[in-house]
Amino acid sequence: MTMNGSTSQAPTSAEVASMPSPDARAGEIVVEGVTKRFSEVTAVDDVSITIPGGEFFSMLGPSGCGKTTTLRMIAGFETPDVGRIVLQGTDVTAVPPAKRNVNMVFQAYGLFPHMSVSENIAFGPKIKRLGREETRQRVSEVIATVRLEGFEDRRPGQLSGGQQQRVALARALVNRPAALLLDEPLGALDLKLRKEMQLELKDLQQRTGTTFVYVTHDQEEAMTMSDRIAVMHDGVVEQLASPRELYQRPASAFVAGFIGTSNLIELRVDRREGGLIAMDLGEGQRILAVDPGLGGTDPITITVRPEWIKLASGDVDGRASHVGGTVVDAVYLGSVTQLIVLLHTGERLTVHRLNDEVGAEEPRPGAHVTLHWAAEHSYVVGSSVDRTDPRTTGEPTEETAARTGR
């Protein structure tokens, strides 16, 4: 399947003028300073996102964070109060959904129960009057793409959840949209099927080269499939980055907490030495972090991933954090054992201990343990967001920066 993007519709002269070269912006979506209010509630607050063509882009966040509203504004089902939606270089803010070259896959699928699989898929092409032969060819092509051969004459009610999902995808893809918008499309499926469909979606996206904009509240789902993820909270983009970057260098405490498991520690700056900042806990115990160079003595929020914290068996490196505590809970999770360690300061740390040794002795609740981790693994939240990345237009606003310092 080829992506025909901006060349699929005869562009008006105004559109041509605003498009330097037709293909450079194929599949590109720009959300520009968009705000949307529902009576008293600001659902989306001055959000700017640039999604280059062919990207698998996710908007991730808890319910009510504005991700679905943003998606529906891209689709045209909602109109922004402020800001613009630019699709392939053309301002479509005031264009109705039917006239935008994007298609949406809904959480409930919205399949037509009285039509067969192929009638469902042919719905769009028929409305666009593509002609009998063209429609037939496109339908069979897209049925092959989503691997639904042999199911053409079934009704949606006779299909499994995963198959219905594929019909919904095919029905959108058959229109050869510049971008496919997916609103929690796997929400109705069970865990195992969801995991299979995640890989299938990613594969489908790569084969078709279509821009996918994916909305989900499931961080693992977003991490599995996306090239980049916008983490949203209270209507703003907290951080827009690759999955790796989000995990390793969260821009805010919210992102650190939302992506994976994280220990958030309020670090009091007791001393500075050798490019490190330290909080002393007495008895030689300390928590170290690389000095972000902010100066001052205000407390700094750091995040430590549970798998970076090790149980000490000998001497601890001078550049490592070093704390003692009591195991209050040990949960065997298969590949790791999760320990909850209570420090004498009253803080609790979550530690993941890799189970890579058969018969290794495990700490039990009540056991006293010494923990350590490298200063580099105490990540100072929000300290190194790459503001020079040209694609990261969803950089933290003043508001999120303020949040970070909390």
Added chain:
Amino acid sequence: MAAATGTIERAAPRARGSGRGALGILFAPVTLLVVLFLAPMVIMGSMSLLRFPPNTASGYTLEHYTDVLTNPLNWKIAWTTIWIGTTAMVIMLAIALPLAYYMVFRAGSWELFLLLSLVLADELAPVVKIYAWQVILGRNGIVNWLIPGPPKSWLLFSPFAVIVTLAATYITYTTIPIYAAMKAIDPSMFESAIDLGAGWWVQSRRILIPLAAPGIFIAMILVYIPMLTDFVTADIVGGTGSYMMGQRVRDLILGSGDWGAGSALNLIMLVLSVAFSLLAYRLARLNRIQT
């Protein structure tokens, strides 16, 4: 009670599992059906076949049927009844479809209010409602008062008045089944359709109407049949041009005392009604959706 026990005991050897309980539960309604529905039906059937009803010694004949079917007056009345009924049905569907759509998908908190209004409108005494239309459509009525120029005499005691009044009387029974059918439609289907480029016309024709079809057919069964046998409406607001089948049967039996012709005509209408119901039921089932 003794009869009930007897029925259960006799049926027991054949009944399997829950069949025994079902027979007990069904006893009362089945009895009512036999006494109140089947018995009068049998009496009417025999009336239509007796040479001089209600004299059972006069012998049996099919004469009443041939008389009724060869009388051109009956055909003329049948035609009047059908076109008045069908026009009223079309008007009701034209109102009920958008109304039900509005109630289900747009009304929001007004949905219950509209539903209750429809039900309450039906609860009013029918004769009172029909007389109200005399006030509305009469020579010195509200409509003539609103429309400039000389009073329009065709508003009342005419087929027009009968159609309007029938449509108003049966609107509840048209709207509620369609409302129920639409209630089962997932609203995301319309958003999908819009997303795929469908305007309101395509949405209505290819999604809303096919999915509401079972409700439409049920409404037609519920409304068409009583409408075709209705005589009160035509009596009160109708004129000479709107003489309907219900009035004809009533006048044959109560006016001329012609029990034979009245019963034969009534049975023919019954058979046609059942055929119509079966057809509509079949169409409704064909469109039933598996989800």
